[in-house]
Amino acid sequence: MYWIFIIVSFAITLAAQIHVKSSFRKYSQVRNQRGLTGAEAAHQLLLEHGITNVRIEPISGSLTDHYDPRANVIRLSEDVYGSDSVAAVGVAMHEAGHAVQYAQNYAPIKVRNAIVKSTNISSWLSYLLIFIGILVGGRGGHSALGYHIMTIGILFFCVVIFFQLVTLPVEFNASGRAVRYLKESGVFTQEEQSGVRKVLTAAALTYVAAVAVSLLNLVRLLMIRGNRR
Numbered sequence: 001m002y003w004i005f006i007i008v009s010f011a012i013t014l015a016a017q018i019h020v021k022s023s024f025r026k027y028s029q030v031r032n033q034r035g036l037t038g039a040e041a042a043h044q045l046l047l048e049h050g051i052t053n054v055r056i057e058p059i060s061g062s063l064t065d066h067y068d069p070r071a072n073v074i075r076l077s078e079d080v081y082g083s084d085s086v087a088a089v090g091v092a093m094h095e096a097g098h099a100v101q102y103a104q105n106y107a108p109i110k111v112r113n114a115i116v117k118s119t120n121i122s123s124w125l126s127y128l129l130i131f132i133g134i135l136v137g138g139r140g141g142h143s144a145l146g147y148h149i150m151t152i153g154i155l156f157f158c159v160v161i162f163f164q165l166v167t168l169p170v171e172f173n174a175s176g177r178a179v180r181y182l183k184e185s186g187v188f189t190q191e192e193q194s195g196v197r198k199v200l201t202a203a204a205l206t207y208v209a210a211v212a213v214s215l216l217n218l219v220r221l222l223m224i225r226g227n228r229r
Contacts, residue, residue: 129153
């Protein structure tokens, strides 16, 4: 049963990664008719919301795009920054959507920022305590101390899952802002808008997959702990 959970988790993660890469690759070959680059599209979305103090700069790597709120800068990968593909426009405007969220004090992103440090600590502690709990349980696994240590580790793991759940509305909202602007601006064709939606939906599914995998791991950990009663 444990191996089934591991295999299913791996399959979900792999499928999500393949889907987002294939979607990005497909629409990277489709140029938008206006010839806007990813950087220019992101800039337009920022201006639409009256934001002029966010820098946009290139960064090395592929699909390394992100918004850094501490430096107040949108960093776009080489495949996005200077590209006029439909995929580049979608990814760039998604990151600009995050900048808009910060400017407008979007509640879920404030919650996510408030717990990000504790989440990093919880992630590290969860696996450490679960591993210690298994060791303390011994070969037979019937140890009250090991059981309780595992319980604490699982509680820390639940903090990680909560962070992932909070991340979902943040990511979907950023994509929604991008798609809404594409539609309302009238700059992009229906086909281009459809391409952007598909790229952003594929990217969003990676976050959904991460939550699904974490929930499967939680069930697996609860089963392991149950054997230590």
